[in-house]
Amino acid sequence: MTDTTQTAPPLSALFSGANLFPTLMLGGAICLHAVETYITATLMPSIVRDIGGLSLFAWATTLYVAASVIGSIFVAVRPAAVSLNRCYVGGATLFGLGSLVCAIAPVIEVVLAGRAIQGLGAGLLVTLGYSFIRFVYPEALWRKASTLYAAIWGVATFLGPTIGGVFASGSAWREAFLILVPIALVMAWLAPRRLPRGEDRNAAPPAPFAQIVLLLASVLLVSFAGSVEVVALRSGLAGLAVLGVAGMVATERRAGARLLPAGAVRLSSALARIYLIMLLLLVVLASDIYIPYFLQTLHGVTPLVSGYLVAMLALGWTSSAFLTAGLSGRRAVLSIAAGTLVEAVSTGMLVLLLARDNADGSLAVLACATIAIFGMGFGVGMGWAHLVTLVLKLAPDDEKDKASAAITTMQSLGSAFGAALAGVVANSTGLLDPGGIAGDIAAAGWLYGLFALPGLCAFVLALSLLRQPR
Template sequence: MTSADQAAEPQSSVFQLFTPSLLPATLMLGGGVTLYAIESYITATVAPSIVRDIGGLPLLAWVTTLFVAAAVLGSIFVATRPRGMGLRGAYVCGALIFATGSLICAAAPVMEVVLAGRAVQGFGAGILAALAYAFVRFAYPEPLWPKASTLYAAIWGVATLLGPSAGGLFSQGSAWRYAFIIIVPLGLLMAVLSPWLLPKATDDRAHGKTPVLQICLLLVAVLFVSIAGTVEHMVTKAALIAVSVLSISLMLVTERRGNNRLLPTGAVMLAKPVARVYLIMFALLFILVSDIYIPYFLQTLHGVTPLISGYLTALVALGWTIAAFFSGSLTGRRASNAIVAGCIIEALATVFLATFLARDNQMASLAILGPAAVAMLMMGFGVGLGWAHLVTKVLRIVSSAEQDKASAAISTLQSLGGAFGAAVAGVIANSTGLVTPGGIAGSISAAHWLYAAMALPGIVTIAAALTLREGRN
């Protein structure tokens, strides 16, 4: 589609996804994303309650690590599923697997069983998340593709705001089990309804063998970098990240040299636009996940309560959601410019955090806290401004035979960006004063260097986004 064609597209709204003809698919696809998002935040909230009830503190970090790794494998399954299994069949599998994992967690007598359930649950969640993108071209006309991505962003934004609060309802005693039990009937219902409510999707994938080596290397990278995000020892953390980077590098080399690929053609060659789109996606999530340290810096440096720090941190998710709705109707050159603007805003927001969050402001002066809060909002706003258009570019660039690979890669990059970002943020913060000397001085140093360093990948996203403007990609 040319820029002139895109400019001529009629204005559309995300609410068109809820018209009678499109509502069934929207409920199913949005429902899959909702299960993934809400359960992620609820589980993070009730995890301490699980430990208090059945023990297993040394294994606590694996509750998230196994879920993330399995989710990556689930997203890959969408692209490498057995020939003859359609997208609707994959959706049924994903919903049933997610429900089964939830049931295992709910009935778990010990932490080891919870971990098994989380792995099963993560695999199902990864399938559902990847299918949300894979189904877009079958469920909606092309002008509505960005609107679908906008809806998914809104779901994650709402989950960020409501998930922890919902998790708090299940934090007492053994009530954490109900946080998993309530998912089971929803998963079963979605599995039953999906063959009737989802559109028929042609399996137009190119024939080829499953790229086992690339999948293994990717899983090693995800597992090691996820573990790195949970360990405190700096040398161990750095070594785990190094192994993860090496594993990813080997995977990319294998992709480039081999004919049996996990990713779409050109995804590992920066000369190709699809590779630059994926790079921007990865880098934006890499930067964004550094918000995990914002509550600590707010409480330590600005004297706000844990509750207020939680609400202020939620501004990041709110910014993403607002921007997604704001830019959802943009097309053609304006959509490409929105990607560039989003990358610029993201980079500037991290610079502002390095300036205003890294201050000794025990009296919570609004002259300092106010700009920091705006920077948090704009940090999410920058990602949300261009994310839907990045997704749409991927779906438009790749061939129909590689659409499932492209869709799975989006979910995989989200997980990779988040995992690598969290791990690297930990290395930066811990090595620049968070632990030694600690206290006010150490926190100021850590906050400054963390967000100053996170501005650097922001510059990379700007450079890559400029090459994606109409007529230059």
């Protein structure tokens, strides 16, 4: 975590010489995932109105990110004969197949199956972005590459809601998924022609099956808890999910085949705290899956506009990533800590701004809510690239691949648990019973009040990094 006096190369270096095609391909993979995220966020209210399944609303995100965990782990434990560019081909192909399944789905359960296939492909693609960093760029460009990924989310800010909103307004949500299919297939065709093979390995590391099963079981248990009506059963499922996470941590500490780099499950390790901050930031951010729904039901906003308003979150992430990209050492850690606090406060503000009956669409209320949504993303962007850089620097040399995959694993788990917990909170506090305006107001209030708390926990962890020897 030392400060550097060396002049960092400009962001444009990612697009010059031998860096150009890898940047376009890796950026394209992130863009495909990011644009689809906002398409689906904008479309979900229209989908449940068309084919039903409001109680399963959060599952569209939960299954997607749970499957992406499997995809991200595969990159680290893949067979020796499977190169990184071949993983890219598989990821893009699966993403296209999942989009096709969503497009032809007659019921919500088939949409969820398609989302799981999409998530598996996305897990591969996003993890490859981090895995390829050390193969195609010098270390001086690692932070710039991470900043670029944040900028791509800014592009998705405009593309995703536009595509999703236009198709949602015309009740043509199926076509919004369908247009992703040929794009994914073209990217799969280009991968072996434009990307290097990546690392050659003599043997694949053993797969941490026990930890994977425990983590995925925990995510699914929380999701089930959100969709059942019996309070006692809901509490029991949530308790089992907590036990699953505890079992995973205990198994990871003594297992020969580890899911995470050495020391990543012990809070005394800086690497463990960095991963935990990543996870908590994404848990908070996952509460955004209900923002389009509450904007449409409580504030009278159209699907297109609601898509753009929730996309302000990504715009916040992008803008703060650029503003803080030049920081290093202690200043970078201070940016991480400040960002966690900004995210927590912005999320808490939605209790006052989103959880209210604004059927007339008061511009003053919507403007303040938009600032808070922007702040959620701004806080994450202040620290994300610095967290990624710290992981790549602190991980042992022989575990860089595992450390890169674990970044996406934490990102996916944070989103998965966040979405599942959001479903539990919303469904338990009024979304389904009593429902209607009163139920939506109660659900939104509880949701954003409770989800500010993980952000405060991340703030405490970030402060502890300042005391880490540098």
